[in-house]
Amino acid sequence: MAQQSALTPQAEDFPRWYQDVIAKAELADNGPVRGTMVIRPYGYGIWERIQAELDQRIKAAGAKNAYFPLFIPESYLTREAEHVEGFSPELAVVTHAGGSELAEPIVVRPTSETVIGEYMAKWVQSYRDLPLLLNQWANVVRWELRPRLFLRTSEFLWQEGHTAHATRADATAYAQRIHLEVYRDFLLNVLAVPTYVGIKPLSERFAGAINTLTCEGMMRDGKALQMATSHELGQNFAKAFEMYFQSDQGQQELCWTTSWGASTRLVGGLIMAHGDDQGLIVPPRVAPIQVVILAIKESPEVSAAVSQLADELTKAGIRIEIDRGSGSFGRRVVDWEIKGVPLRLEVGPRDLEQGKVVLARRDSSEKQSLALNEVAETAATLLAGMHDEILHGATLRLEANTHSVTSVDEAIEATAGGFAKIAWDALKDGGEAQLRNEAITVRCLQRRDGSLPADETESDLVAIVAKSY
């Protein structure tokens, strides 16, 4: 590094580092209305890659995309009692439209179980219509008093899946399938974030759910981030919206429903799970720019080599950007490091005289001098391996900073810089409350072998506890 980083060091002030990197990498800005967010092109480019990868997995799991309205009649929200209690403090309400006051106030959707329930009830008549598997990509609004870009914003972007099934077993199996084949798979194989996959204890469940599955990632300060959740809604919404179907026995029965979502919060998770004092580290499969080609100095030879390399890399299916920029070279290197672009190709007149360029990795200090005709193949090879290396590093950190403990006091100590693993039974007599006093929560419950329990009453469960975002 020729120059000092422009960012607050993580060890000095992690939240400040997070703010700095979002601003300097040009990921997002605060919106004009409190708690809202402007996602800038580089941040949105990451989100587009996340969307494409999740969407492909959601479709492979058989769900189809649809779109339901932003505006929900206030009366819909009140039909499921726990749901309205959970959401009403966060609602934004439209009272005027088209120049006059509305007869019934309209709620800006905080989530769409209610409106989708209403339509599923119309569309589902017979067991032949089940399962009904829908997903939508949408914006939702939950008023935030302590907003934080990507992590907690009053408006955020997400996908929300909603499904209806004939039996509880089908609903449970589908929620687990989405959770493992869509979310866990995406987190491991695209975002390179290993997570603890488990169920939420009652105290942390979604409003209206009978079971909530979660993927909990570890950020570089040792805190947890809930990356995605999937809910078994039992028959709660089916009852509220009268979702009956005729069974193959000819009886009227209530559906069993699920919902599941992941949001722009994933961008926050990506930043905090991988970033270092030099800025973002964006794993190659989610990187909008995989290789940045830097002209060290303008000259006809440099310009020609940059164009040729750009062509070759693009033909190899690599996403590139060219920087012929006019600022100092050192400054530009720092800026691209902040943006976390996996590979940086430095093209300068002196190296070119020997037919060479320099290729630098963002995730290590490794640099190599390459002949021009080696660049495309070497870059492709490095990018292919880099995902696994970043994931491996994150997995080592997750393991090293997860401490098995046997008492609440030990758990409190262990979560100063990581996660604690403790028998769920050890938290039952007031232990969960004692942790909560220290801003520590049960992130999820797992079986001893790491698999998903049916519910929190199963015996011999393990709790993963941590401070969290």
Added chain:
Amino acid sequence: MAQQSALTPQAEDFPRWYQDVIAKAELADNGPVRGTMVIRPYGYGIWERIQAELDQRIKAAGAKNAYFPLFIPESYLTREAEHVEGFSPELAVVTHAGGSELAEPIVVRPTSETVIGEYMAKWVQSYRDLPLLLNQWANVVRWELRPRLFLRTSEFLWQEGHTAHATRADATAYAQRIHLEVYRDFLLNVLAVPTYVGIKPLSERFAGAINTLTCEGMMRDGKALQMATSHELGQNFAKAFEMYFQSDQGQQELCWTTSWGASTRLVGGLIMAHGDDQGLIVPPRVAPIQVVILAIKESPEVSAAVSQLADELTKAGIRIEIDRGSGSFGRRVVDWEIKGVPLRLEVGPRDLEQGKVVLARRDSSEKQSLALNEVAETAATLLAGMHDEILHGATLRLEANTHSVTSVDEAIEATAGGFAKIAWDALKDGGEAQLRNEAITVRCLQRRDGSLPADETESDLVAIVAKSY
């Protein structure tokens, strides 16, 4: 056709036919809040194809996607006088959020010139930052008193591009580039809808624009639909949001901006430009399902052949759906015709005994018997040619139903079932108002050779006039 169509014939009642086809093809439903829309999976599948094709062209034109907030402070809207006047009757206003009344009411975006103007002003410092080329995919709200699914809904989905340039000439050239390379190209080569491309007269311009470009398509009842618009905003928004940049001469100058959009209204255009009394006709490039494989009757042989054909077609890059459905065969054929799937493959036990299946086109009454191993290649060939044939048919209708006239009275007569072409000069002394009394408007102005004029004051322009949606 074995069975009668389930739709109102177009000639009997075109608006009713439109409603029927949307319901029966399962494209969309009315939402619970007046004027809103639920887009069902088949309708959304068409929109996803539209999005992908437009997005690719927008990126090729150099614009990058970003995301700006749904909520805009009311005060932003009032900064550009014409803009607020144009939009205030259509606004939805949030007055309460997070459990209390807001100090300043918040507007749900009807379009985003204002909020994007605010941020562009921050991001643009120097001529080196220009052009700044942004696009967003978003929902917007404009309260509709006479809603019609896809055509006029209180909430709709769209892309809105917003760009800032150093000179008027650059802004003009970019707006024209988008209009021709993105919109006209997409309409011709994906939606198979030929359009009149021209500028709007002053009376039809976007609120705050100095010039509006439009693509006007002809629906099967002879009415016009505005398919996409691009606006030169001059320096109006730059002034309102203080978008200054330092020129290469070191002076502070105001930017020139553009905006351009296309919405879910395109789905309405697709329906009305191509559909017939049997239902939708979806051109193959925008079809979510290009070939439907119908099992005429369940049997092990049929089931095996259906699976084999599905594999082969999928491998050939064709989007398919399998219908092993249990209803009557005739009824299922009618349903797939309503959905407008380009090709229908009928697989039955009798044909299979001779190693044959039947392939039927949706856009003609042509049917052919094929050997199993000919299916994938024949389907690919038919799909490749079908786009041009559908476009050719639409172009012939557009030409046959556009009448060159010389007087306002003739124009009124000609627009009973099509468009009229008339010298713009002939409409200047009250002619435009006279047409408007008959619910006929100037859809666009062109040069005699069909090219784009600089503005409506150019001499010797031609007006395309029509009734419209």
